[in-house]
Amino acid sequence: MCELIYYVAVSIDGYIAAPDGGYDAFLVEGDHVAVYLSDFADALPAHVLGALGMHPPGSRFDTVIQGWASYDVARAAGIERPYAHLSEFVATCSQTAPPVGVTFTADAVATVRELKRREGLGIYLCGGGNLAGELLPEIDRLILKRNPVILGDGVRLFGVAGAIVQNFDLVSCRGFESGVVIEKYVRAIR
Numbered sequence: 001m002c003e004l005i006y007y008v009a010v011s012i013d014g015y016i017a018a019p020d021g022g023y024d025a026f027l028v029e030g031d032h033v034a035v036y037l038s039d040f041a042d043a044l045p046a047h048v049l050g051a052l053g054m055h056p057p058g059s060r061f062d063t064v065i066q067g068w069a070s071y072d073v074a075r076a077a078g079i080e081r082p083y084a085h086l087s088e089f090v091a092t093c094s095q096t097a098p099p100v101g102v103t104f105t106a107d108a109v110a111t112v113r114e115l116k117r118r119e120g121l122g123i124y125l126c127g128g129g130n131l132a133g134e135l136l137p138e139i140d141r142l143i144l145k146r147n148p149v150i151l152g153d154g155v156r157l158f159g160v161a162g163a164i165v166q167n168f169d170l171v172s173c174r175g176f177e178s179g180v181v182i183e184k185y186v187r188a189i190r
Contacts, residue, residue: 002063002116003140006125006132007043008157010144015154016129021069025149030178032145040143043124045074046084056085062121065105065112067131068092086124089115091131112138130159136166140187148179 008016009026017023036044041054042061049056064083071090074082080099081088088101091108098104105111112135115123125132125139132139136158144157167188175181 002118002120003122004065004112004116004125004135004138005061005122005141005143006135006139007040007143008125008127008132008145010146010157011149011151011154012146013150013152014157015151016127016157017155018151019154021073021155025151026145026147027178027180030176030180032176032178032180032182035174035176035182036145042086042121043126045079045082047079047082049085058085058121060122061086061124063087063089063115064124064126065089065091065108065115065131065135066126067128068094070127070131083124083126091134108134109138128159129155129157132157133159133164136164139166142168142183142185144183144185146181146183 009023010016011025018025040060041049041057042059064086068090071082081101084101089103089105089111090098092104093106094104108131112123116138125135167190168185169188171184171186173181173183
């Protein structure tokens with residue numbers, strides 16, 4: 001069975017984006033980047049992999065699900081398939097036809113439950129926060145790239161979801177000179 005993995009950059013105070021949806025406050029240079037490129041290259045958009053001269057390793061993820069706001073960032077830049085190397089799902093109620101290779105779903109929970117029943121690699125939960133909040137009961141692992149910045153406001157890690165207590169166990173915590181800390185959690189079995 002596949003696992004749903006929420007892999008995301010987050011501020012010290014729990015925001016994954018600024019109020020305008022921007023990510024500029026998160027560090028894109030530093031000693032932590034080598035880990036992103038070696039361990040999590042499958043989670044890089046296809047155009048970024050191409051610019052870096054890299055090929056997706058296909059070792060961690062084979063599927064991505066993201067909310068409309070996250071997908072729309074790429075779409076607005078003219079990129080219809082940001083993760084062309086993965087099976088792409090977008091949670092949206094849009095009635096427009098998706099581009100070839102992208103599946104729109106109005107029921108993200110049912111879609112993720114179906115995807116988790118298959119054999120394969122992990123399912124990358126790309127964002128955003130509201131989708132992560134909706135899918136919180138389905139998340140098997142959290143990989144948080146905690147950045148040394150306080151945003152004060154913005155898109156919350158789990159959006160505006162109501163208080164749903166979910167227990168996770170810390171598996172590892174790795175700090176870098178850049179100040180970024182990669183925290184890995186697995187759903188607690190209690």
